[in-house]
Amino acid sequence: MADDKEALSDFDERLLQGVLARIWRHLGGQRDSTSRINKTVSPEELKRRLDLAVRREGIDIEEMLSDIDTYLAESVNTSHPHFMNPLWGGTNIASFAGEIITALTNTSMYTYEIAPMATLIENEMIATMGKLVGYEAGEGIFTTGGSNANLIGMLCARDRKLPDAPTDGIQGKELVAFISEDAHYSTIVAANILGIGKNNLIPISCDDEGKMIPELLEESIITEKRAGKIPFCVVATAGTTVVGAIDPLEEIGEICRREYLWLHVDAAWGGAALLSPKTRGLLRGIEKADSIGWDPHKMMGIQLVCSVLLVRNSGTLNKVCSHADTAHYLFSNKSKNYDLGRKSLQCGRRVDALKLWLAWRAKGDEGWRLQIEKYFSIAKYFADQVIENPLLELVIEPSMTNVCFRYTGARLTQEKQDIANEQIRTELLSSGRFMISTSLINGRTILRGVVANPSVSELVVDELLTTIVKIGNELSQIKY
Structure with a gap:
């Protein structure tokens, strides 16, 4: 005892x-x-x-x-070679070591005084990632996740449109923001928290590849202005949750510049594509964003949670997250340029930068390049194998490493295909052999495998597809 x-x-x-x-x-x-x-x-x-x-x-x-x-x-x-369910997986040992040391030292990120080296490490990681997106004089903060990064990005947008909002509130002004119809649900939560309401979050339709249609965005902005509302923000997505679609950032950025709207890019999933010259072109135009969310705990494989908000203009977060120097018991002028609590919505905040820094030190830029290119290569192999199998259908060409497909069988109707795909996933889960997800695309049930786990290989993909076809064929013979 x-x-x-x-x-x-x-x-x-x-x-x-x-x-x-x-x-x-x-x-x-x-x-x-x-x-x-x-x-x-x-x-x-x-x-x-x-x-x-x-x-x-x-x-x-x-x-x-x-x-x-x-x-x-x-x-x-979640490190099993057959784990391909969410947008993350595996164990990065250097990151894991950082997580242990973070818990061991047990400090908080509000002041330099109580977290000296951690503060400098966080600043270094923010600067490094900022340069990758094209910010030479920007700033940023580690957040509690991509949802929190989206919230703060939209908060920055609100406060630029209504500079008095932090002190006086929005005072009945009907602000509207624009999102992709496939944007992450956290934008709805953010609209609620910011007080604009989800009905003032305008979804813009996507094309067949899952990308926001810029022409429809322009039309919607005009419509909302004519209705007397105040557009203040566009949230574009670089890597949607289901299909991994990347909105046309270049075109959306130009629209935002003309309309003087804040552009926030949710690159929680897609940000990692910037780590390879072969894939960074997928995010062409991201430098036009005013703020960007990026989750290293996704494709980079850093231990959960590791999420960053990057902002183009330094000083923005100090204004948006200002506490009006009321916390005199924490902050002093001596270290005000280093105290990260001044530009965070949180007071107590864990050290999430250490695990990313250690992993980056261990891998280097070259290690990240190889990891990202490996994942994209396996995803292409995955998609190609689906295309070659007459009993499977590739539902959408992958932009990232999300592979969305269906078991179609030999003579199944669309409705029976939906049932079969649901049951295939249920059988995979109950057997404990593979973990992938299901979703809906155009009202049809699809299977989705994500390559974001260092243990996933082409051999694993072959085993998965063989197993799916086998289960599907057995179900077809028994039930259909």
Whole structure:
């Protein structure tokens, strides 16, 4: 029991030894392709099986380590070679080391005084990523995720249009923002928080490739102005969640310049394409953006969460996130040029820059280039294999490394294809063999595999497609 100081010291030592042994064992087994990715169990059943209650008295070391064993056993193996479900996966060991050191040092990012080296590291990472997008004199901040980056980007837009909003509010002014119809749902959340309301978030239709249509954006801006509303922001997407589409940033940027609208680019997924000369052209025109969100925890594989907001003009965030120097107990003029809490919506904020910095130091620019090019190469192979299989259909040509496809079978109607694809995914999950996602494109159910995991290979793609066709054929014979 961990009751007194002497016992606590022994408890801590034994706990850490046990944890380190489990970390080593867990890392060693993560990439075993013969193991299960997940366990399929309902929340109710899992809750019945677990003892989650905290007690009046503390538990002993054996129970503590048993709890950890149970947690690891019940967790999804997101580093499994067959894990292709979300826009991230795998383990970057240098980043993992940074996460451990971050927890070990346990500090907050509001002042240089309490986080000296972390502050300088964050500034270095912001400058490095800013140059990649074309900002020579910009600024930025690490955020709690891409959703938060979108919120702050839209907040910057609001405050440029209404400079008095931070003190006086929007005072009934009907602001409108424009988004792709396939934009991330966080823009709706941001509209709610900013007080403009989701009905003043205008969705712009996309073309057959999932990209916002600039001509329709221009028409919508004119329409809203005639209705007496105040356009203030366009949110373009560089890498939509389902298909990975990249909006035409060059054209949208020109429209925003003419209309004096803030352009925020949600590049949470697509930002990593800037790391290779072969793919950075996909984001042509991103330098026209006033603000950009980029998630290194996605294709770069940094441990969750690692997300950045970049802003073109230095000084913007200090105005937008100003606390009017009321927090005199934290901030002093001596370090005001370094205290990152002055340009963050958060006060307490964890050190997310260290893991990115260590990973970048370990890989270098060349390492990132190779990783990104590998992912795009495998995604192309994936798409080509789908095209070559008469029982599969490539639904949309990949822009990023999202591969959207369907099992079509030999003689299935569209409705039965939808049912079959849902059931294929269910069978994959219940078997624990592969984890991919489903979604809807043009009202039809599709399968989506994402290449964002360093353990995914062409061989894994072959195994996945063979398994899908086998399951689909079996379902067709039994049910259809």
